[in-house]
Amino acid sequence: MRLRNTAGWLAWIAVLCALSAALAYQMLAAEDRSLFLPGETTSGHHQIELACDACHVDAFGGGEVMQDACVDCHGDELERADDSHPRSKFTDPRNADRLARLDARWCVTCHVEHQPERTREMAVTVPADVCFHCHEDIAEDRPSHEGMGFETCASAGCHNFHDNRALYEDFLLAHAGDETPTRRLNPHRTPEKTAEGHAPALLPADADAGGVRADPAILDAWASTAHAGAGVNCTDCHGQGARWTDEPELEACSDCHEGETEGFLKGKHGMRLDAGLSPMTPARARLTMKSEAAGRSLDCASCHGAHEFDTRRAAVDGCLGCHDDQHSRAFKGSPHHELWVAEQAGRAPENSGVTCATCHMPRQVHRRGGEALTRVQHNQNANLRPNEKMIRPVCMSCHTLAFSIDALADPELIRNNFSAEPARHVRSIEMAVAREEDATRPTQGNDPRQGEQQR
Amino acid sequence: MKRRHASLTLALLMVALPLAGCGGGEPEGISPQRMADALHAVMEADRTVYTRNVVNRLQNEEDVIQATEHWKDEKTLPLPAQMFRMGSELAARNTDEFTYSLQSLWPINKQNEPRTDAEKEGLQYVTENPDENYYAEEELGGTTYFTAVYADQAVAEACVSCHNDHKDSPRTDFELGDVMGGVVIRIPRS
Numbered sequence: 225m226r227l228r229n230t231a232g233w234l235a236w237i238a239v240l241c242a243l244s245a246a247l248a249y250q251m252l253a254a255e256d257r258s259l260f261l262p263g264e265t266t267s268g269h270h271q272i273e274l275a276c277d278a279c280h281v282d283a284f285g286g287g288e289v290m291q292d293a294c295v296d297c298h299g300d301e302l303e304r305a306d307d308s309h310p311r312s313k314f315t316d317p318r319n320a321d322r323l324a325r326l327d328a329r330w331c332v333t334c335h336v337e338h339q340p341e342r343t344r345e346m347a348v349t350v351p352a353d354v355c356f357h358c359h360e361d362i363a364e365d366r367p368s369h370e371g372m373g374f375e376t377c378a379s380a381g382c383h384n385f386h387d388n389r390a391l392y393e394d395f396l397l398a399h400a401g402d403e404t405p406t407r408r409l410n411p412h413r414t415p416e417k418t419a420e421g422h423a424p425a426l427l428p429a430d431a432d433a434g435g436v437r438a439d440p441a442i443l444d445a446w447a448s449t450a451h452a453g454a455g456v457n458c459t460d461c462h463g464q465g466a467r468w469t470d471e472p473e474l475e476a477c478s479d480c481h482e483g484e485t486e487g488f489l490k491g492k493h494g495m496r497l498d499a500g501l502s503p504m505t506p507a508r509a510r511l512t513m514k515s516e517a518a519g520r521s522l523d524c525a526s527c528h529g530a531h532e533f534d535t536r537r538a539a540v541d542g543c544l545g546c547h548d549d550q551h552s553r554a555f556k557g558s559p560h561h562e563l564w565v566a567e568q569a570g571r572a573p574e575n576s577g578v579t580c581a582t583c584h585m586p587r588q589v590h591r592r593g594g595e596a597l598t599r600v601q602h603n604q605n606a607n608l609r610p611n612e613k614m615i616r617p618v619c620m621s622c623h624t625l626a627f628s629i630d631a632l633a634d635p636e637l638i639r640n641n642f643s644a645e646p647a648r649h650v651r652s653i654e655m656a657v658a659r660e661e662d663a664t665r666p667t668q669g670n671d672p673r674q675g676e677q678q679r
Numbered sequence: 680m681k682r683r684h685a686s687l688t689l690a691l692l693m694v695a696l697p698l699a700g701c702g703g704g705e706p707e708g709i710s711p712q713r714m715a716d717a718l719h720a721v722m723e724a725d726r727t728v729y730t731r732n733v734v735n736r737l738q739n740e741e742d743v744i745q746a747t748e749h750w751k752d753e754k755t756l757p758l759p760a761q762m763f764r765m766g767s768e769l770a771a772r773n774t775d776e777f778t779y780s781l782q783s784l785w786p787i788n789k790q791n792e793p794r795t796d797a798e799k800e801g802l803q804y805v806t807e808n809p810d811e812n813y814y815a816e817e818e819l820g821g822t823t824y825f826t827a828v829y830a831d832q833a834v835a836e837a838c839v840s841c842h843n844d845h846k847d848s849p850r851t852d853f854e855l856g857d858v859m860g861g862v863v864i865r866i867p868r869s
Contacts, residue, residue, distance in 0.1 A: 310768070312768035312771050315771045315778070316767075316771065317820060317822065317865055318780065318819065318863075319794075320819040320822075321794075321819075321820075324820070358790075395749070659846075660846070
């Protein structure tokens with residue numbers, strides 16, 4: 225009897241150990257940790273939801289640890305956006321009563337993960353009228369806001385919590401009278417650095433593929449690119465001798481294209497790689513993708529091709545090869561696409577067409593040490609959410625501010641890829657103009673007091 | 680609770696600061712009031728220098744560059760109040776030993792009007808008594824703070840013209856030397 229009890233206990237302990245080992249393996253070693261997911265993640269994080277430590281960087285940390293993880297990925301972007309509500313605005317003790325209602329010092333106060341049942345657009349998990357907590361008396365200063373619901377502040381095309389670069393009052397006033405601008409051409413990209421020590425231009429006969437038997441078509445493709453033109457030879461990407469690889473890693477590209485790679489890794493296309501996971505595939509996407517593309521692994525060559533590196537192909541076909549949602553499908557019937565076709569046919573100036581990349585991966589001018597460099601933003605999310613982020617760097621190249629605000633506030637227009645006039649009208653510019661006229665009217669004096677200034 | 684005090688004695692502080700970390704027994708430490716006064720001396724000096732020697736000189740006297748609210752977009756100088764607040768926000772990132780803010784009974788941005796009782800009473804007091812400071816203790820969010828309020832006066836024409844001309848300013852009759860607001864410094868005590 226006693227022996228049987230001992231055997232039973234041993235068996236029980238063995239089962240527990242096996243279970244623990246299985247769970248420990250799942251948590252620490254296996255890529256699929258879905259067993260531990262407490263709830264569906266947001267669209268922003270779902271790709272990396274199984275890299276738990278991307279956000280939970282320390283099992284024993286508190287709110288500060290989680291905050292650091294948020295800032296680590298999103299901090300630079302908020303800084304660039306001139307965040308209207310940075311944490312530093314709330315840390316003064318004078319806000320203690322406000323923090324008791326809404327502790328805005330922490331990202332996770334408004335953006336709680338794994339809570340699909342209460343997650344709204346922009347991964348916000350607090351009620352839509354959250355602005356009420358600090359701006360409840362806004363109508364006293366802005367009579368035009370009387371009767372407006374607080375749930376409309378950020379949903380009507382007028383304000384954003386973080387990024388108001390295209391929406392702040394003086395910007396609206398500065399562009400209130402704008403006529404449709406002359407279309408601004410996309411800037412030319414600044415050439416990357418040339419490979420030091422190489423001849424300035426290479427021909428197919430110069431290829432240093434070593435013992436590898438190179439396909440003549442590949443050599444021709446390579447010879448037609450800026451790579452060959454800048455002296456970048458086969459082994460510069462594929463490696464030399466024993467280190468030769470048929471499929472170069474991301475590092476081969478990032479050696480010269482550092483900024484582009486950084487953007488790629490921050491966006492939806494590369495964030496899995498950045499989190500140490502396997503590459504993103506269309507099959508993992510929540511957006512509608514083409515079934516035939518489901519298994520493609522996303523890296524630089526997915527859009528640029530392995531040897532052609534054709535940016536024109538990447539700018540449209542690179543996207544439409546996978547994306548199959550309504551907005552993507554409507555592109556080829558849109559006025560934007562017509563401009564692209566005209567440019568391709570030589571009926572319009574170079575860089576005048578509008579592609580997927582023109583809006584989602586725009587060419588941006590950076591200033592470094594007094595030098596202007598034009599780079600392609602490879603983080604497709606950098607100007608996408610909220611979509612008003614796109615107004616200044618993209619839309620206003622060709623459209624007025626008023627049109628841009630209206631267009632981006634019209635979900636149906638976005639779905640059909642801007643193939644008609646906006647059906648919605650956001651009155652923010654008229655309201656700003658009316659207030660300005662009131663303030664400057666001699667008999668009115670300086671009555672209204674501020675509301676939305678940044679400082 | 681409230682203690683009123685004439686302006687700081689910086690010389691005493693200069694003696695106390697080095698002693699605080701030296702040998703020869705337990706450091707006496709610095710009283711919150713002395714610390715607040717010293718902090719304010721630096722803030723006021725920097726603020727005055729920027730307002731007079733940068734903004735007022737370049738904008739109002741030499742007409743070289745403007746100082747505007749949207750200085751990034753407009754490639755101009757930050758306004759003196761913005762400069763002060765940016766410093767305050769940066770300091771708050773680096774230390775929780777104290778906080779400071781610029782407030783006014785007539786703020787251009789309503790978020791900068793006094794909110795707590797000590798702020799309201801302090802702003803009123805220094806407005807009526809520009810040569811004196813206001814000191815108090817207050818409890819906010821379960822923490823007791825030593826709170827000091829210092830008058831913030833118009834030191835240059837740039838201060839007066841900007842506030843008088845701004846469409847959001849609730850007061851438009853400021854003159855040079857007027858108290859336009861106050862600097863509030865808080866030091867946690869518990």
